Amino acid sequence: MTEELEVIDPQERFQEFFKTEKYRQRISQMAVTEKISLMVHFEELLAFDQRLAEELLEKPDEYLKHANNAAYAQLQIEDPEYAEKIADKMETVAVRIVRLWQATQLRKLGSDHIGKLVMVEGIVVRSTPVRPLVMRASFRCKGCGEITYINQTGLFLKAPFTCSNPSCGRKGLFDFVQEESTFIDSQDLRMQERPEDLPPGQLPRTLHIKLVGSEIVDVARPGDHVSIVGIVRAVSPTLPRVGKLRTFILHLDGNSIEVLGKEPEIALPAPEEEEKILELAKDPWIHRKLMNSIAPSIYGYDHIKEAIMYLLFGGIPKTLPDITIRGDLNTLLIGDPGTAKSQLLQYVARVAPRGLYTSGRGTTAAGLTAAVIRERGGGMSLEAGALVLADKGIACIDEIDKMRPEDRVAIHEAMEQHTVSVAKGGIVATLNARTAILAAANPALGRYEPHRTVAENISLPVTILSRFDLIFVLRDVPNKEADSKMSEHILEIHRKALSPVEPPIPIELLRKYVSYAKGIKPALTTEALQRLKDFYLAMRSASETEGSPVAITARQLESLVRIAEARARAALRKEVLAEDAETAIAIMKRSLEEVGIDLSSYKIDIDIIMTGKPKSVRDKLQTVLSTLMEMEKETGIVEKTALLDELEAKYKISRGEAERLLGQLLREGTVYEPREGYLKKT
Numbered sequence: 001m002t003e004e005l006e007v008i009d010p011q012e013r014f015q016e017f018f019k020t021e022k023y024r025q026r027i028s029q030m031a032v033t034e035k036i037s038l039m040v041h042f043e044e045l046l047a048f049d050q051r052l053a054e055e056l057l058e059k060p061d062e063y064l065k066h067a068n069n070a071a072y073a074q075l076q077i078e079d080p081e082y083a084e085k086i087a088d089k090m091e092t093v094a095v096r097i098v099r100l101w102q103a104t105q106l107r108k109l110g111s112d113h114i115g116k117l118v119m120v121e122g123i124v125v126r127s128t129p130v131r132p133l134v135m136r137a138s139f140r141c142k143g144c145g146e147i148t149y150i151n152q153t154g155l156f157l158k159a160p161f162t163c164s165n166p167s168c169g170r171k172g173l174f175d176f177v178q179e180e181s182t183f184i185d186s187q188d189l190r191m192q193e194r195p196e197d198l199p200p201g202q203l204p205r206t207l208h209i210k211l212v213g214s215e216i217v218d219v220a221r222p223g224d225h226v227s228i229v230g231i232v233r234a235v236s237p238t239l240p241r242v243g244k245l246r247t248f249i250l251h252l253d254g255n256s257i258e259v260l261g262k263e264p265e266i267a268l269p270a271p272e273e274e275e276k277i278l279e280l281a282k283d284p285w286i287h288r289k290l291m292n293s294i295a296p297s298i299y300g301y302d303h304i305k306e307a308i309m310y311l312l313f314g315g316i317p318k319t320l321p322d323i324t325i326r327g328d329l330n331t332l333l334i335g336d337p338g339t340a341k342s343q344l345l346q347y348v349a350r351v352a353p354r355g356l357y358t359s360g361r362g363t364t365a366a367g368l369t370a371a372v373i374r375e376r377g378g379g380m381s382l383e384a385g386a387l388v389l390a391d392k393g394i395a396c397i398d399e400i401d402k403m404r405p406e407d408r409v410a411i412h413e414a415m416e417q418h419t420v421s422v423a424k425g426g427i428v429a430t431l432n433a434r435t436a437i438l439a440a441a442n443p444a445l446g447r448y449e450p451h452r453t454v455a456e457n458i459s460l461p462v463t464i465l466s467r468f469d470l471i472f473v474l475r476d477v478p479n480k481e482a483d484s485k486m487s488e489h490i491l492e493i494h495r496k497a498l499s500p501v502e503p504p505i506p507i508e509l510l511r512k513y514v515s516y517a518k519g520i521k522p523a524l525t526t527e528a529l530q531r532l533k534d535f536y537l538a539m540r541s542a543s544e545t546e547g548s549p550v551a552i553t554a555r556q557l558e559s560l561v562r563i564a565e566a567r568a569r570a571a572l573r574k575e576v577l578a579e580d581a582e583t584a585i586a587i588m589k590r591s592l593e594e595v596g597i598d599l600s601s602y603k604i605d606i607d608i609i610m611t612g613k614p615k616s617v618r619d620k621l622q623t624v625l626s627t628l629m630e631m632e633k634e635t636g637i638v639e640k641t642a643l644l645d646e647l648e649a650k651y652k653i654s655r656g657e658a659e660r661l662l663g664q665l666l667r668e669g670t671v672y673e674p675r676e677g678y679l680k681k682t
Contacts, residue, residue, distance in 0.1 A: 010052060010063060014070035017048050027074050030093075031082035037094040037215045038071050039256070042101065042229075056097070060117035060231045064255070067095040090136060090182045094213055096256035097229050106193045106205045109250055113232040120207065120252065121227045121260070122197075124220045126190040126383050128375070133212060138180035144168040147180060186210065187217040189254075194225065195356060195389070208251040216257050222384040223391060223431070225260040228252065269512045276509060277516050281572035287583075290570055293503040293510050295347040298340045299489040300482070303590055307331050307470050308348055310587075311394065311436050312514050313569040315562030316521050317418075326418050328436035329562050330467060332400075334458055334595075335474030336447050341440040345396040348438055351507060353515045354393025356386050360403040365410035369420040372427050380425045387414045387433040394436045401441040401459050408464065411437070415467040439468070448475050454595040469559035470591045522568035524561070524576045531581035532560050552592070560584045617661075623651050624661050628671065629681055638679045 018027060026038060046053040056063040071093040076083040086093065100119040109118070139148050139160055146165035150158055163170045189209040198204055209228060211217050220226045234248035269277060280286060287309070294305045294312075310329055317327035335341050349355035358368070363386075366372075371383045387395055400408070414420055414433040421430045443449070444459045454471065455462060465471065492500040505513065539552040563584035568576040627646055631638045640662075647653045653661075662679070665671040672682050 010055065011066040011070050011073075013049055013052050014067045015073055017045060017052075018070055018074040020048070024074070024078065027071065028078045030075065031079040035215060036086060036091055037096050037213065040067070040095055040097050042097050042099055045097075046101070057100075057117045059115075060255075061115070064095060064097075068092050071095050094215075096216070098256045098258055099227075100229060103227065105197065106191070106207055107202075109207065109232060111234075114234045114250070115231065117229065117231055117255070118252075119227060119229045120191065121225070122191040122193050122207070123384075123389060124189055124222050124224050124226055125192045125206065126373070126381050127220065127222055128188045128379070128381060130185050130187045130217045132183040133186035134181050135184050136182045138177045139174035140177050141165065141168060141170060142173040142175060143170045147177065148174070149180075184212055185214045185217045186212045189220065191226065191228065208249075209254050210251060211254040211257065216254060219257050220259050222382060223388050227258050227260055228254050229256045230254040269516055273509070273512055274516070277513050278572070280505065280509075280513065286571050287567065289504040290510070290513075292501070293505040293507075294351070295344055296501045296503040297493060297499040298343055298347075299486050301340075301344075301474070303587065304333065304344070304472055304474070306587060307472065307591075308344065308438070309570060310563050310566035311438055312348070312352060313517055313566040314436055315565035315569075317434070324418070325558065326416065326434070327562060327565070328418070328434065329469045329559070329566065330415055330437045331439070332465070332468040332471045333438075333440045333474055334443060334448065334454070334471065335440070336476040337442060339474040339476055341474065342398050345398050345438060345440055348394060349396045351511055351514070352394040353511060353518075354390055355396065356390040356393065357396045357398070358386050360397060360399040360401065363397070363403060363407065365407040368407070369410045369414065369433070370422045370429075370431055372422060372424040374425070380427050382422065382427060382429060382431075384431065385420070387411075387435050388420055388431045390435045391432050392434050394438060397437060397439045399442065400439040400464075401444070405461070408461070412463060412467065415464070448473055450475075466555065469556075469562060470587065471595045472591060473594045517569045517572055520569050520572055520574065522565050522574055522576050524564070525578070527578040528564060528576045528581040531578050531585065532557065532564070535560070535585045556588060556592075560588055563587060620653065620657075621661055621665065623647070623653070624658065624665065625670065625681065627651070628679060632681060637674060640677050640679055643679065 017023065022044075023038075023040075030036070030038060042053065045056070052063075056067075072083065072086075075086075075093055097117065100117070102119070103121045104113065104118045106120055106122055109120070134152050134157065136149055136151050137157060139150065140146070141148070141163040144163065144165050144167070146163055146168060148160045148164040150160055152158060157176070159174050159176075161171065163174075187210075189211065190206050191209055192206045193204045195204070209230065230252040232250060233253055234250055236244040236246070236248045238244050280289070283289060287306075290309050291302065291305045294308055307329075308331070311331050314329060315327040318325040333341050333344070346357055349357035367385050368387050369385045370388055371385060372380050373383050375381055397411075400411075410420075414435060415437055418432065418434045419430050420433045422428070441458050441460060443457045445457075448457055454473075455465065458465075489500060503510075536552060536557050560581070561584075564576045564580040567580040567583055568574075624643075624647065627650070628638055628643060631643060631646065643662075644655050644658050647658045648655060662671065666673070669682060671679055674680050
């Protein structure tokens with residue numbers, strides 16, 4: 001007897017829940033905003049009635065119907081006119097549950113979850129266009145013209161068996177009447193696990209999600225982090241002429257969808273963490289602390305850790321009406337084998353609020369930018385690649401020199417414009433890729449040759465080199481003192497299996513610190529501006545004298561501003577001080593000295609990075625060409641030996657060097673050999 005008393009109609013319980021102050025307000029707001037869905041926080045339902053909430057998770061189909069009916073009943077009380085309007089349109093109020101107490105991992109979804117309500121989080125990788133789905137179809141009988149309504153479920157349109165008019169009763173042909181039927185918007189999404197949730201060495205799993213209802217379609221775009229609550233369904237695929245298969249495929253019928261925001265900065269730190277962060281920022285030696293916290297197990301490389309610190313914090317992007325200027329820094333490390341480049345890159349990918357690590361060997365242009373995929377239905381859709389997924393984060397590309405040239409071209413646009421453009425198969429789109437790029441490359445000959453220029457040392461085109469703000473060379477030079485410290489450091493790691501140096505800031509806090517700092521937008525002070533200007537003008541004026549190389553271009557000036565802003569941001573300051581400008585100049589000088597030195601004149605020559613040839617080589621090539629052209633006027637075709645003699649006699653260019661310069665001109669196609677041993681300008 002007591003058992004029966006406890007059975008409460010779930011619909012009544014839901015209605016009591018909707019009668020609370022908060023939900024009465026929300027329901028009356030529905031009429032104002034003309035919406036038909038009502039957001040319900042799962043935790044509030046749990047606090048109101050635990051059993052009801054648990055039943056909702058177990059039998060979502062039945063209990064969501066009760067909830068919808070209860071919400072509609074409550075709407076009739078709050079706003080009868082609007083309730084009637086909804087009923088006229090043949091629609092119902094949809095209750096949408098958000099934020100279940102825990103998210104289920106995509107890879108854990110299995111047979112136990114079929115028919116249950118779950119919440120999954122991940123990245124949207126693909127979305128189809130929004131398509132109307134028929135809910136209630138009307139059919140006209142071809143015989144008597146009687147109209148029959150049929151509620152539709154499943155994938156295929158169902159027609160009536162017999163005409164509903166008793167006097168007709170035909171079994172045959174019916175016409176579908178579009179005007180009389182009701183439709184609702186639907187969309188399919190494909191969602192993939194987040195890179196940070198992946199167990200190492202596993203392929204990311206994907207899940208198909210079906211969204212139905214005008215208020216949840218088109219909420220998320222590819223690349224967005226979302227949390228979706230829905231009912232797990234299993235559908236058996238049908239094979240033609242065989243029937244249904246025994247293995248079923250899981251998908252999710254979406255009930256609600258929330259975009260967790262592209263920016264990792266949205267996740268605000270807890271108050272006690274914020275206190276710690278602000279406390280850290282007061283330290284006058286904060287930059288040193290941050291540098292020492294970056295990859296503490298890797299010995300040395302202070303200037304590179306400093307560069308990585310600036311890269312993590314980044315400058316401020318400026319959006320003007322006509323152009324946008326990127327704020328993120330791009331850094332390239334060129335180094336001998338065994339100088340811990342890949343370790344640094346993997347570390348940065350872990351610390352950055354959104355970091356992705358990829359290696360150049362197995363990377364294609366479509367994988368980095370966006371792939372156009374033909375769908376089963378025959379349409380084309382876009383799938384976001386690594387740079388798009390790392391939007392507002394850091395992409396670490398290892399072995400960038402090993403990429404195929406046609407794939408490497410894809411990075412150009414992302415590095416300077418911060419977008420990825422696709423025009424394939426009728427899809428023309430521009431996606432955001434506001435990514436800082438940290439790349440590593442090996443020298444072309446296995447080791448870095450100090451007497452050759454950077455452009456000759458790595459097999460990277462100049463177009464990419466010139467887009468890096470900072471380029472550093474990691475050289476493995478034997479040095480007794482450094483080697484003994486380094487070996488102790490490495491052996492200590494192996495002995496204790498722990499980092500010999502404890503980082504001043506633990507990695508979790510460092511990550512939160514970086515996220516927090518991204519919300520600060522420091523502005524240049526006049527002193528800082530003056531320092532940068534003086535440095536730029538001093539470097540330019542050195543290039544004014546006839547025949548001397550160009551030392552620095554406007555691209556480097558922008559890089560300086562970005563570095564100075566990043567340094568101010570690292571100390572959570574609102575303005576860029578003179579000391580930030582000084583440090584930016586120091587690290588830029590270091591980078592220029594490592595890569596931009598013209599080895600024959602020992603002057604800094606930015607053209608090595610911009611054009612690939614230092615001024616001295618360009619001058620010599622010009623000399624060779626002009627001599628060739630003068631001799632061509634006299635003889636029509638120039639004998640190679642005569643040209644070499646002339647160059648040696650007149651311009652003191654040795655035979656070996658002249659041969660090399662001619663080889664370069666022949667390769668570039670400026671000069672050609674009409675026949676063996678003779679030259680002519682093309």
